[in-house]
Amino acid sequence: MRIGLFIYNLLYGVSLPVLLTVAKFTSKKRGGFSVKRRFFSFPSESQVEGRDIWIHCASIGEVNSARPLIEKLKDRAIVTTFTDYGADRALKLFPEIPVYVIPPDMKPFTDRFVKSLGVKKLLVYETEIWPSLLTSAIEQKVEVYFVSGKITESSFSLYKRLSLVLKEIFNSSVFLARSDKDAERAKELGFAKVKTVGDLKFDSVMKPKPVNVSIGNRFPIIVWGSTHEGEEVLAGKIHVKLKEEFPQILTIVAPRHVGRAESLLSLLPGKAVLRTQSKNVPSDTDFYIVDTVGELSSFYSLGDIAVIGGTFNEKVGGHNPLEPMVFGIPVVLGPYYSHFQGVISKIKECIIFSTHENLFDKISLLIKNDELRHRVGVCGKRVLEKERSVTERILKEVFV
Known part of the structure; x- marks a missing residue:
């Protein structure tokens, strides 16, 4: 394991009990946090058979925004999220698609998880960066794309400081940017290929089903x-x-x-x-x-x-x-x-x-x-x- 990633895994492992405790506490108002779901809910071969595209979204908002992309690939896709409520939303929207919460970002877990998926391409919506997970994917010959990718000014500064850990990930990934500004930052960070495609949020907006509620004649x-x-x-x-x-x-x-x-x-x-x-x-x-x-x-x-x-x-x-x-x-x-x-x-x-x-x-x-x-x-x-x-x-x- 490369030195930067080794140090990251070491620090992450030492911090993991605290991270899990904090996540459990802070998620009470956001739909809960299942430790079991992260450690033991790895897919079986039969669950993902014939599916070669992996789409990852951070949480519920990202699942909603990535919906048009997931719809287009629903016969081939596996969806993962970071949060439980994001996964629950994906299951509700796409009951026919396998949905999982990603494991803790340590190589032993991520190696096993990526292997269990058996996919060819990973589409990360916006810029959800987990160093061990992405490294495991790249090492197992999974093509990595950041789609509708965004890099804020604060994120840009952080990624530059973490170049020891992230440089090889960026050099092996394609960045399909939401804007020219994001594309410029991605190029400076060293992504293998960069192109502006636009913001997927514009495609995700559609008229939903009418809501079942009786309000009467109210204005405004x-x-x-x-x-x-x-x-x-x-x-x-x-x-x-x-x-x-x-x-x-x-x-x-x-x-x-x-x-x-x-x-x-x-x-x-x-x-x-x-x-x-x-x-x-x-x-x-x-x-x-x-x-x-x-x-x-x-x-x-x-x-x-x-x-x-x-x-x-x-x-x-x-x-x-x-x-x-x-x-x-x-x-x-x-x-x-x-x-x-x-x-x-x-x-x-x-x-x-x-x-x-x-x-x-x-x-x-x-x-x-x-x-x-x-x-x-x-x-x-x-x-x-x-x-x-x-x-x-x-x-x-x-x-x-």
């Missing part, structure tokens, strides 16, 4: 999607101010981690109802809290305005702003969206940018101005159509 309906700590408080303050002028307002809140949903009942300043409590929203409800997985995109269809969570929490860096656009409703973003800068650079003319301080004014203006609300919504819908076909460009590069 503000949907806060994928919220984090502090953002629900902000949603509550905005709601209270708007209600003075718009008494029929309904605020729908979908926390990023559904384990936090119940705590919002006492946090929000008004009558709040959980999705799992009732599919009928009483007329005096102020906040309808989505405590289910996979329904957020359907709830956007009910909204007059969408506010994207994670963009008002500096620690998060934003979430996908594209899902509401398919319905032609205006999208409001806060000041923090570093994780989606590539996407936002292409849709910035169709976004309402806001700060904490002027959020009320921005939303109020959209409610009052029907023409503005319609124009911003239509703009986003048109951009979505223009930026599609990323899946086809990826497949063309992978299956030359």
Whole structure:
């Protein structure tokens, strides 16, 4: 084993008991963490027979975004995730595809895991880098592609510092970038082949099935999607101010981690109802809290305005702003969206940018101005159509 990878495995092994304990604790609100699933749920030959493509996604958001690619390859694919809730989402979307959680990133485990898959190509969505797992794949002659790859400024600095461990991985992998900026960084890191194909998130946005809920004649309906700590408080303050002028307002809140949903009942300043409590929203409800997985995109269809969570929490860096656009409703973003800068650079003319301080004014203006609300919504819908076909460009590069 090369010295850099040896040191990494040594440090990882020493830290593993602590890492597992921390992961078990921090995942309680995110769907749980199974140690057994990581150590003992290796595929058998019969489970993966005839499947030669391995698609890896970090978690639930990445599974959703990679959906068009997985759909195209579903007869040949095996899907892996890092998180349990990501795997559960993949199983729900693709019950016919084998889905596994990757093992701890130590060579004895990753060697066995890769061998059990028996695949020819690995497609890593965005840039989920596990040194031992990727090294095991490369050593076993698996072709590695980073698809719709992204390298943020902070990640770029980190990867350069870890060049002793990562250099050979990059030299043996193909990087299919989401943007020219990501491609430039990949070239500097030394990837074997680099090409810009676009952001797969544009292909992943599609109209979902209608949501089974009875709301009645409410206006406006503000949907806060994928919220984090502090953002629900902000949603509550905005709601209270708007209600003075718009008494029929309904605020729908979908926390990023559904384990936090119940705590919002006492946090929000008004009558709040959980999705799992009732599919009928009483007329005096102020906040309808989505405590289910996979329904957020359907709830956007009910909204007059969408506010994207994670963009008002500096620690998060934003979430996908594209899902509401398919319905032609205006999208409001806060000041923090570093994780989606590539996407936002292409849709910035169709976004309402806001700060904490002027959020009320921005939303109020959209409610009052029907023409503005319609124009911003239509703009986003048109951009979505223009930026599609990323899946086809990826497949063309992978299956030359």
